[in-house]
Amino acid sequence: MIKKITAVALAATLLTIGQAAYAEETTVISADSELYETVREMEEATYDLTEDVENKLELHEEYAEKRLLEAEEQLDQGDEASAEALINEYSEYLDQSAALLEEAAEEIDQESDHATDEPTDESTEAEEAEETEEERPDLEVLQARVRAQAEKSSANLTRLLAREDLPESAKAGIAKALENKGRATEKRLAKLERKAAKWAAKESVPSIEEPEETNEEVIDAPEPVEDPVEKAPEVLPETDDVATEEQAMARVTTEVADPDEATAETVKPEKEIKSADKKQKPNANANAKAKEKAKGKGKK
Amino acid sequence: MNKIIVLLSMVLLTACSTNTETSPEKEPSRVEDDQTMTETALFFQSEEKGIMIEEANNFSFVAEKSNTVSFQKEDLKAIISVLTPTNDLTNVKQALKDGSGNITVIEETDGYLAFQSNHAEPIRTEVYLTVTGSHTYVTTFMMKAPEYEQYFSDIEHFRDALTFY
Structure with missing residues (x-):
């Protein structure tokens, strides 16, 4: 869960920073420049060489923004015809971006269906659970991108x-684009929300099985525990609460910190160690040998 | 009678001889050979742009526009741009950098510029500038950044086969 939240936060932060940085750095060369055709060819080559749908989407948005800046520059120079052509290209990019957004969302949907439909063994289940945690943020990033793109486009179009x-013909086109943009954005967001709900429903299935695994682990590993850590079970009630277990472990470790009792650390109840290891949060003060043993069992 | 036989034999021999010289099987073959030789010798030529490429080196022609010609070999793109003559190559390189957006320059000399886009899938661009009496040529190669080493020799071969006149 922490990993998921971190991934979402990181993705959102990168997206925000990326957009802010791009807004500052966007540079264009004039459509009148002798090199303009070359730059457009280079854009096309970059797009062709890019494989990932989301990365292609990013390029579309970048190119759309450039067309708008170029159109404004042409208007500044009094070349209305050229500006209008560029505005039309801008609209085409927006349409293509919308189609790509749909495609990206569909890809995620198909991946999630694939992940949940196929029967798998324990190892692949674990791998897919990890993949699910990595893929899950994509929808949220897409939603954020849709909103950001809609706001940016609307602001650009309104300014223009x-x-x-x-030109009057361009005005009509832009006004229509503004109307369509709002409706299309609402539809896309609604669709993404449905997909997010579908994801949440699918993710809730494996979480029900978790307690069963923990119980099985506890039953399989009853080993004799020597004094003084024998008292540990009283201190550490068997529970799924990781925080409680770890806090209790820390208390036990503190209790045996006396050099005379140091050997007691080597005979920590394996049940406790395994339990802590299973949650992938080993106690820093635990004996290394006991840890290795516990890890070895944990892998099984 | 003998005269008639001799005469018929001579006519027959003459006919066979003529047929051999004008054999329709040989003629197309020679034409094909000529065509193959021409294609091998000259992959692309544009007199208007003053560009000649002798060998294809497995590149294929993609498109010719008003001042660019583009070629491709797998995931390696080549664009030849024809500009009016200028000795101020710094401006040309700067325009290319500005037009390419968020990039990182890898290397830059008088007639060469290499940069990489800062996208999630970075694209490497190699630019070679050539100035002749009538034009300034910009030869641009683009590929996925991780594939640069793979395509390095192809870039060299393409450039070796390229002549501006």
Whole structure:
């Protein structure tokens, strides 16, 4: 869960930083430049060489933004025809971005179906559970991207629409694009939310099985425990609460910190060690040998 | 009678001889050979742009536009741009950098520029600038950044086969 939240937070932060950085760094060369055709060819080559749908989407958004900046520059120079052509290209990019967003969402949906439909053994289940945690943020990133893109596009289009030197035909096109953009964004967000709900439902299935595994582990590993750590079970009630177990472990370790009682550490109840290891949070003060033993059993 | 036989034999021999010289099987073969030789010798030529490429080196022609010609070999793209003559190559390189957005320059000399895009899937771009009396040529190669080493020799071969005139 922590991993998931961290991944989502990281993705959202990177997205925000990336967008902010891009907004500052966006540079274009004039559509009148002799090198303009070359730059457009380079954009096309970059797009062709990019494989991931989300990365392609990022390029589309980048290119759409550049077309708009170029159109504004052309308007500044009084070339309305060229500006209008660029605005049309901008609209085409937006349409293509919408299609790519759908495609990206579909891909995630198919991956999630694949992950939950196939019967698997324990190892692959664990791997897929890990994949699920990694893939899950994609939908949230997509939702954030849809909102960010919609806001950015609307702001750009509104700014352009306010220009007095904008050709009438382009004005009509932009006004229509603004209307369609709002409706399309709502539809896309609704669809993504449905997918997110579907994901949540699928993720809730494996969590029910977790306590069973823990109980099985406890039953399989009853080993004699010597004094003084024999008291540990009283201190450490058998529970799934990781925090409680670890806190109790820490208390036991503190109790045996006296050099005379140091040997007691080597005979910590294996049940406790295994339990702590299973949760992948080994106690820093635990004896290394006991840890290895516990890990070895944990792998089984 | 003998005269007639001799005459018929001569006519027959003459006919066979003529047939051999104008054999329709041989003629197309020679034409094919000529075509193959021409294609091998000259993969692409544009007199208007002053570009000649002798060997294809497994590149294929993609498109020719008003001032660019593009080629491709697998995931290696080549774009040849024809500009008006200029000795200020710094401006040309700067325009390419500006137009390419968020990039990291890897190396830059007078007639060479290498940079990589800062996208999730980085693309490496190699730019070679050539100035002739009539034009400035920009030869651009683009590939996925991790595949640069793989395509290095292909870039060299393409450049070796390329002549600006």
